[in-house]
Amino acid sequence: MESIILRQIGTISRSLDSISNVEFSQFDLAKGQYLYLVRIMENPGIIQHRLAQLLCVDKTTANRAINKLEKKGLVFKKETRKNKKEQLLYVTPEGAALYPLIIRENEFSTQVALEGITTEERQQLVVLLSKMAENTSKDWLAVKSGKQRNY
Numbered sequence: 001m002e003s004i005i006l007r008q009i010g011t012i013s014r015s016l017d018s019i020s021n022v023e024f025s026q027f028d029l030a031k032g033q034y035l036y037l038v039r040i041m042e043n044p045g046i047i048q049h050r051l052a053q054l055l056c057v058d059k060t061t062a063n064r065a066i067n068k069l070e071k072k073g074l075v076f077k078k079e080t081r082k083n084k085k086e087q088l089l090y091v092t093p094e095g096a097a098l099y100p101l102i103i104r105e106n107e108f109s110t111q112v113a114l115e116g117i118t119t120e121e122r123q124q125l126v127v128l129l130s131k132m133a134e135n136t137s138k139d140w141l142a143v144k145s146g147k148q149r150n151y
Contacts, residue, residue, distance in 0.1 A: 009132075012113065016109050016113070017032060019109065020032075020034055020105060020109075023105060024102070024105075027098055027101075028072060029098070031065070032065070033065050033068060033069055034098075034102050035055060036051065036055070036062070036065045036066060036069060036075075037069060037074055037075065037091065037095055037098060037099070037102065038099065038102055038103070039051055039054055039055065040075055040089045040090065040091050040095075041091045041095065041096060041099045044089075044090050044091070045078075045088040045089070045090065046088070046089050047086050047087065047088060047089065048062055048063060048066060048087065048089065049086075051066075051089065053141070056136075056137060056140050058144070066089065069095070073092055073094050073095075074091065074092055074094055074095035074098070075089055075090065075091055075092060075095055076089075076090055076092055077089060077090075078090060
């Protein structure tokens with residue numbers, strides 16, 4: 001029974017990601033680029049390394065997505081005085097204009113996903129998923145740092 005939990009979460013994640021990719025294709029946002037745009041908008045001046053950690057992706061994947069968003073004029077990089085290699089990420093006015101639409105889509109998808117689930121069940125779900133996210137994020141960071149997991 002427990003093995004179905006991650007399968008169901010995966011199904012939900014892939015379904016919502018596919019829907020978003022289709023709906024945001026009109027803005028030339030694909031393959032989860034909207035996630036980067038939202039996180040940069042919500043964390044102005046975030047550095048690429050921290051953004052990659054926040055999204056649980058490797059630096060190369062984050063770099064590719066950020067560069068595509070930059071080419072599209074939706075984000076820009078700003079050098080810091082302390083470390084020239086570390087660049088702060090910001091959303092352009094064009095990128096900021098997409099933010100409300102992305103949030104509305106997220107809220108709509110959330111309501112669809114939570115249909116038929118009581119307020120109490122929603123609260124339980126938040127607690128349980130938060131614990132799972134914390135556990136898997138820690139594990140992801142450990143594996144990315146070279147730790148071998150024993151199955």
